[in-house]
Structure formats: C-alpha cells, structure tokens
Amino acid sequence: MFDSLLQYQFLQNAVISAILASIACGIIGSIIIEKRLVMMSGGIAHTAFGGIGLGYFLGIEPIIGALFITIFAAMGIATIKRKTTMNTDIPIGIFWAAGMSLGILFIALTPGYPPDMTTYLFGDILTVSRNNLYIITLLDAVVIFAVAALYHQLKAYLFDEEFSTVIGIKTTLIEYLLFILIALTVVVVIHVIGIILIMALLTAPPAIAKLFTNNLKKLMLTSSLLGIFFTLTGLWISYTLNIPSGAAIALFISLVYGMVSIIKVIMERKVKSQQLRTQDNDLIDKPLP
Amino acid sequence: MNRKRVNEKLEYVINVSNLTVYYQKMCALSNVNLKVRDREFLGIIGPNGGGKSTLLKAILGLISPSSGKIEVYGKPPAKALGLMGYVPQFTKFHRDFPITVEETVLMGRLSGKTPLFHKYSKTDMDIAHSLMDKLEIYSLRKRQIGQLSGGQLQRTLIARALTVEPKILILDEPTASLDAESKSHIYSILEKLNRDMTIIMVTHDMNAISSHVHSLACLNKKLFYHGHSELSDDIIHQIYGCPIDLIAHGVPHRVLKEHGSNGGNSLV
Numbered sequence A: 001m002f003d004s005l006l007q008y009q010f011l012q013n014a015v016i017s018a019i020l021a022s023i024a025c026g027i028i029g030s031i032i033i034e035k036r037l038v039m040m041s042g043g044i045a046h047t048a049f050g051g052i053g054l055g056y057f058l059g060i061e062p063i064i065g066a067l068f069i070t071i072f073a074a075m076g077i078a079t080i081k082r083k084t085t086m087n088t089d090i091p092i093g094i095f096w097a098a099g100m101s102l103g104i105l106f107i108a109l110t111p112g113y114p115p116d117m118t119t120y121l122f123g124d125i126l127t128v129s130r131n132n133l134y135i136i137t138l139l140d141a142v143v144i145f146a147v148a149a150l151y152h153q154l155k156a157y158l159f160d161e162e163f164s165t166v167i168g169i170k171t172t173l174i175e176y177l178l179f180i181l182i183a184l185t186v187v188v189v190i191h192v193i194g195i196i197l198i199m200a201l202l203t204a205p206p207a208i209a210k211l212f213t214n215n216l217k218k219l220m221l222t223s224s225l226l227g228i229f230f231t232l233t234g235l236w237i238s239y240t241l242n243i244p245s246g247a248a249i250a251l252f253i254s255l256v257y258g259m260v261s262i263i264k265v266i267m268e269r270k271v272k273s274q275q276l277r278t279q280d281n282d283l284i285d286k287p288l289p
Numbered sequence B: 001m002n003r004k005r006v007n008e009k010l011e012y013v014i015n016v017s018n019l020t021v022y023y024q025k026m027c028a029l030s031n032v033n034l035k036v037r038d039r040e041f042l043g044i045i046g047p048n049g050g051g052k053s054t055l056l057k058a059i060l061g062l063i064s065p066s067s068g069k070i071e072v073y074g075k076p077p078a079k080a081l082g083l084m085g086y087v088p089q090f091t092k093f094h095r096d097f098p099i100t101v102e103e104t105v106l107m108g109r110l111s112g113k114t115p116l117f118h119k120y121s122k123t124d125m126d127i128a129h130s131l132m133d134k135l136e137i138y139s140l141r142k143r144q145i146g147q148l149s150g151g152q153l154q155r156t157l158i159a160r161a162l163t164v165e166p167k168i169l170i171l172d173e174p175t176a177s178l179d180a181e182s183k184s185h186i187y188s189i190l191e192k193l194n195r196d197m198t199i200i201m202v203t204h205d206m207n208a209i210s211s212h213v214h215s216l217a218c219l220n221k222k223l224f225y226h227g228h229s230e231l232s233d234d235i236i237h238q239i240y241g242c243p244i245d246l247i248a249h250g251v252p253h254r255v256l257k258e259h260g261s262n263g264g265n266s267l268v
Ligand SMILES: Nc1ncnc2c1ncn2[C@@H]1O[C@H](COP(=O)(O)OP(=O)(O)OP(=O)(O)O)[C@@H](O)[C@H]1O
Pocket: B023, B024, B026, B027, B028, B046, B047, B048, B049, B050, B051, B052, B053, B054, B055, B089
C-alpha cells in the first residue's frame, strides 16, 4: 500500500482527508459527548443527505448542497433547542427522517440516470477529488480556528450555561456557532465514512479518550489522534481486503471500542477486589494530601 | 471611585417593581416589589416552592418576567451581566465533565469582554488561588469536579462566584450541604465581603439570619415582608402557616420577637 501511496493521487487524497476528518471529529466529538448532543448531531448529519440530493438536482457540487442544508438544519435545531421546553428528541427525529426523504425526492426529480448514493451514505474515501479536498481543508481550518479562539468561553458554555450567561458570556451566540461547527464537521466527514456511519467517528474516539484524561483540551487531542489511527487502519483494511472504506473504518472503530469497554470493566473489577482486600490499610478513606 | 459616587446617587442597586412570573400557567411570583440598597446583606426566606429561586433567577436575567420590571444598577438584568456573581441551588452541569476544581474557579474570571485566544493572566490565577485558599479547597484544585463531596463542590461554586469580583453576590441556599464549621466559616467570609459588595442570600438557616443578615425578605408567591431581620410572630405565621416554634427552635439570639412587641416592622 505504501508504494501505491506515493504513486496514486487518489490514495494521497484519501489519507489527507482521513486525517482532516479525524481532527474535526476529535474536536467536535469531544464537545458533543460532553454536551449530550449526540442525537442532535445525528439529526444534522442525516439532513446532509437532503443537501446531497439538492446538489444533484441543481447541478452543483453535492457537497456544497450538503453544506448549505446542514447549516440550515443546524440553525433550525439550535433554535428548537433554545425556544422549547419539550423533549427535543422528537423534532430531531423528524428532521432526521425529513432530511433523508428530501434527498430521495431530489434524486427522483433529477433528470437522467440516478447517481449512486451509497458513496454518500456509507462513504468512499477513495473517491475524494482535489476539489473536495480543498473544501474539506477549508472547513477543517474553520473548525480548528473557531474552537481554539473561543476555547475558554466554549468550555464555560459546555460546562455551565447558566453561570456563563450570568457573567456575560454570549451563550446564545456560542451555541449557534457550535451547531454550525457540527454541520461543517458532518460535511468534512461525509466522503470519509458516510452519513450513516458518521456517529461512529464522532463518538467512539472521545469515549475511549475519556478513559485517559480529565482535561478537555487533551480529550480533543487524544480523540483526534485515535481517529487518525482508526481511519488510516480502516483505510488500509479496506484497501487490502477490497471492502468499502466507510464500513471498514466503522467496524474497526466498533471493534476497538468494544474491546476497550470490556477491558475497562475487567480492570474496574480488579481494582475493586484489590480495594476490598486492602481495606484495613485505609485505601478507601485516604486523607487528602 | 467613579462607580462609588454613581452608586450612592442610585441608592438602590436592585429595583424590582410589580414583578410577576409565570411558569406556563403556574404563577410563581405575584406582584413583587423589592428594593435592595448598596451593600445590603439581604436574606430571603420562605417555604419550599415559595418562589425564592425564581426571584433570584429573574434578577440574574436567567428567566424573563411575565410582567413588571427589574433594574440592576438602573439597567435591565440582560445589560447588567458581569456585575453579579451567582451560586445556584442546584447544579445543572454533568459531574463527569472534564474540568478540575481550579479550572471551574477560574471560569469566574471570564466575561463578555474576554478576547479571542484568551489565556488566564497571573492576576486571574492569584485571585483564584487566594479564594480557593480561603474556602479551603486549594488542596483539591487538581481534582476532577465529579470527585468532590457535596460540601466541597458547594465551596468550589462559592469560590467561582467570588472570582467574578461581583458588585452583587447572589447565593441560593449556599450552605445547604455544609457542616456546621464550614457554615460559620462561610458566613464570616460573606460578612467581610459585605463591606464592599451587596449580598442576597436565600436560606433556611435561621441562625444565619439572626447573626449575619441585615435585612430579610419573606417570600411565598407574594413578598410578605421586607425589612429589618427581626420578625414578629404574626408575619412568620402568615408566611409559613406553621407553628413558630419550628422556626425559632434552637436560635441563640432569638430572631423572633415576642408577640405584640413588634418594633415598627411593617408589612410591605
Ligand atoms: N422550570 C420550572 N418549570 C415549571 N415550574 C417551575 C419551574 N421552576 C420552579 N417552578 C415552580 O415555581 C414555584 C417556585 O419555585 P422556586 O424554585 O422559585 O421555589 P423556591 O422558593 O426556590 O423553593 P425551594 O425552597 O424548594 O428551593 C414552585 O411551585 C415550582 O414548582
């Protein structure tokens, strides 16, 4: 694979886009698991399918169509979250279904032979074009820049919205910005892993990284690195076994996540039994240093 | 110094007039009028569900009134952000959030004016450290917030509210989960702070009211009383609708005057 990597442009594009997608997912994924926005992000991701359809229908780059529709959906979902006290799972579920259906509708309305949508649903990292790569790089830069620039304000908002509002942080603005960043991340990831599999790359790396750190910045960093490891390994599996990249990456992520979870349970049990044995040594009620 | 002169002219730092708050169809506060002077130490008491937290949130600008007006330093609460520090009754954050005690306390140094790519300054650090010291949580500063006891968390939140260096400090049952020693320690801190800030505190702790609080507001949907922190039996009866002994029980300097010796307190 390494020889081919030097040789083929499409493989280089694949590797670069995998790295970029992992970085965006590491940062935004850490945020959405801490802010409990997984379901909302899923809703935003699936509206992207409507955008892809719109792109085909209008004859523009599908990913640009996805960009507009996901931003639009993100603003809608953020507004619903802010304005209603009802359970937001319901409107999100409807966004989810409506977004997918719009995609199908637009494709049906598009004249000519229908395009193959599995690329967008399940990802095909080997089809990332130069143009796509430029768009992905730009969006990735926006995500990294925004989170770095507003890191402290964002952290305060994520941790305690009420207190942040009281001290004057513009929480409404930050919330809308965050939802736009989620939309951008979705667009970055579509080619790498596909709309349906996005949630794996968004949630599993930070969930694993959380076992190792109690610091938000390190959580983002570790998640990004884990993401790179997952996507590149998945890409290699997909290339050598000749299976679709999105599925290879998602399955590899799930496998590792499952293994880590099992190890964690075993470790916890071990620690617990050790503590029981050394209870007399005051291990549990150790005084503060 | 300029500000001081402005305050004196204003006289009242908080002015709540005809405040009514509804949650959907439920009326939590009805026609409340309350004025708070600069550097007043106001205690708010009242039964559960009396609307104490609601009043604080309205003053903080966290919920908007159904009718009536609130002014903080002559401005609506949304324009007075950053002037108030807040210790909530219930925390809504997730205890597993990746943040340490120190980072939580430092959060109070942020404001609407915090620039992009902000870094905490040496002053920020010093303020946070000295407050953690004062509240005896300095040794816990590297702990993740979920690894604290209820009382330790409470002290962290008080420290966070103080790092704001607010003009008005608003506390909603700040001593609810503290042991007796911590309680009196925190009251003595508050008393010192009160020399240069206004404090509003919701509490069920009648000890505190007798010995630390200057003025008292009694809230049960309506504001029943606002004035000196000595109460007549009548008023207490009206507010709680329960035998006064329950409230007066164990109070060292008897808060409640004997029936009939009402020294000029009036119903508002
Ligand atoms: N978010 C909410 N939605 C609907 N009703 C609410 C909400 N918050 C408070 N209430 C209602 O408003 C009334 C006042 O509540 P509030 O929390 O202000 O009382 P409180 O005086 O602080 O009580 P406690 O001593 O128990 O803290 C209560 O009857 C409560 O049920």
